[in-house]
Amino acid sequence: MGFVLGMKCRECGAHLPVAPRAICEECFGPLEIVYDYDAISRRVDRDALVARGRSMWRYRELLPAGDETILGAEVGFTPLVRADRLATRLGAREVYVKNDAVNFPTLSFKDRVVSVALTKAREFGMTTVGCASTGNLANSVAAQGTRHGFETAILVPEDLEPAKILGTTVYGARLFGIRGDYDQVNRLCSQIADRFGWGIVNVNLRPFYGEGSKTVGYEIAEQLGWRTPAHVVCCMAGGSLITKIAKAFQELQTLGWIGAHPVRFHGAQAAGCNPIVTAVKDGSGEIRPVKARTIARSLAIGNPADGYYAARVIRDSGGAAEDVTDTEIVEGIRLLAETEGIFAETAGGVTIAVARKLIQQGIIPRHDPIVLVVTGNGLKTTEALAATAAAYPVIDPRLDQFEQAVATMATGSRPMAAATPTTIRPLSPSSGPSVVGVVPAAARPSH
Amino acid sequence: MAIQVRIPSVLRRQTNGDESVALEGQTLSDILDGLEDRYAGLKGKLRGPEGDLRRFVNIYINDNDVRLLSGPTTPVSDGDEVTIIPAVAGG
Numbered sequence: 283m284g285f286v287l288g289m290k291c292r293e294c295g296a297h298l299p300v301a302p303r304a305i306c307e308e309c310f311g312p313l314e315i316v317y318d319y320d321a322i323s324r325r326v327d328r329d330a331l332v333a334r335g336r337s338m339w340r341y342r343e344l345l346p347a348g349d350e351t352i353l354g355a356e357v358g359f360t361p362l363v364r365a366d367r368l369a370t371r372l373g374a375r376e377v378y379v380k381n382d383a384v385n386f387p388t389l390s391f392k393d394r395v396v397s398v399a400l401t402k403a404r405e406f407g408m409t410t411v412g413c414a415s416t417g418n419l420a421n422s423v424a425a426q427g428t429r430h431g432f433e434t435a436i437l438v439p440e441d442l443e444p445a446k447i448l449g450t451t452v453y454g455a456r457l458f459g460i461r462g463d464y465d466q467v468n469r470l471c472s473q474i475a476d477r478f479g480w481g482i483v484n485v486n487l488r489p490f491y492g493e494g495s496k497t498v499g500y501e502i503a504e505q506l507g508w509r510t511p512a513h514v515v516c517c518m519a520g521g522s523l524i525t526k527i528a529k530a531f532q533e534l535q536t537l538g539w540i541g542a543h544p545v546r547f548h549g550a551q552a553a554g555c556n557p558i559v560t561a562v563k564d565g566s567g568e569i570r571p572v573k574a575r576t577i578a579r580s581l582a583i584g585n586p587a588d589g590y591y592a593a594r595v596i597r598d599s600g601g602a603a604e605d606v607t608d609t610e611i612v613e614g615i616r617l618l619a620e621t622e623g624i625f626a627e628t629a630g631g632v633t634i635a636v637a638r639k640l641i642q643q644g645i646i647p648r649h650d651p652i653v654l655v656v657t658g659n660g661l662k663t664t665e666a667l668a669a670t671a672a673a674y675p676v677i678d679p680r681l682d683q684f685e686q687a688v689a690t691m692a693t694g695s696r697p698m699a700a701a702t703p704t705t706i707r708p709l710s711p712s713s714g715p716s717v718v719g720v721v722p723a724a725a726r727p728s729h
Numbered sequence: 730m731a732i733q734v735r736i737p738s739v740l741r742r743q744t745n746g747d748e749s750v751a752l753e754g755q756t757l758s759d760i761l762d763g764l765e766d767r768y769a770g771l772k773g774k775l776r777g778p779e780g781d782l783r784r785f786v787n788i789y790i791n792d793n794d795v796r797l798l799s800g801p802t803t804p805v806s807d808g809d810e811v812t813i814i815p816a817v818a819g820g
Binding site: 293303304305307308309310311312465466469472473476568569570571573585587590 | 740
């Protein structure tokens, strides 16, 4: 089947045939896919690949599925945005944003992993797919699972952001809200995968699913003109994505498609859930689970299964790991939005804020090319911004009131960011009070 | 009453298909000793040579990850449930 030679344990090296399983029976280590890179390089080259459709599946020889039918052939190939205005604010010279906030179909990088997992689930003959999720994965399994005719079973912490709940149920997916945090949901999902013969994308389909994340790395290299940046800053939840971007660059080097230039990988977490950052900073590389407490719900995994490997990629590449407070996360979201017109979810705020911190600390040199990985869309986590939402004037449909409002905004120090209402004096007493007012967005009905 | 230990499918080849087993002991270490005594094939799967829990094994006492408690030295008492789950995550 294609260019996949089989599966191999990352810990003890045991080889196994391809099957829906994620765990080595010998040592419990995670299984990974083994490819025949010689055969791949004989079959396809950069030029052939560039002529293909602009989706993540243009790299299909490097994915462990899709020999027959690809599910989600439109997913991926999101913009790599040259972010000069952001760079100026960060004090850096060359900054790019890999913008998976506009991935298809559910606006996060999870669309990539789900496309591979469902393609594989179909190949395995599975009819029900599911996941444990902090939200984005739930959305993607719901949308893509429904579209491709699977039954779904999706488990999330019951107190997730409303947009992530709605963005799951709207597809008619079978959603289960669990009274507990993500780590408890995940534990239940492991038991469900054990009991039912379902394709749980991040449990028994995990080795295939995870490979979908490599396409973020392939695309970054291709979009930079077949080269790698000096630095990648990536947010971390389970820790898989940062390792897969590193693996993608490694594979492209193996194939001779890019030069062997060093890339430093920097991992970003929220201060309220930072087990991988702690493992890097204390030098142990070992993960000590934490109870997550952060507005970055999509990163709130206290016991990250790939944390050990993420810490190792960071350390081996000469990178750093850093965490940021909830306040800094919101600043990161706003900074990206105000400079580049990209509205990232809280996890993206983590990436931006950590990049700012590492540049300020001199850990990332200001003249180096930097890629910031934005994994999800801000429209799913608007609650995080409610307290700092910008104010705006509300007026009658009259030109004089508009002129008044513009004048007031021009004189204020920064009126659009005002947290409290700034009332503009009425033009005449008969107009009544507060004809022209500046109302904070948070105080208005949101929909 | 004893302590009920739940075994994941990936280990059931070593337990002759047993999904759970009742064992006695004062600490998690005692329980794991008992488990290895009963199923010799489990030796080395859950713990390294020093008795430390293997990196990719999660063990819960009732609802709590033992790494958030006291690891192998965590006390157990009658009626507790010990659940072994391979590490998987990513959401």
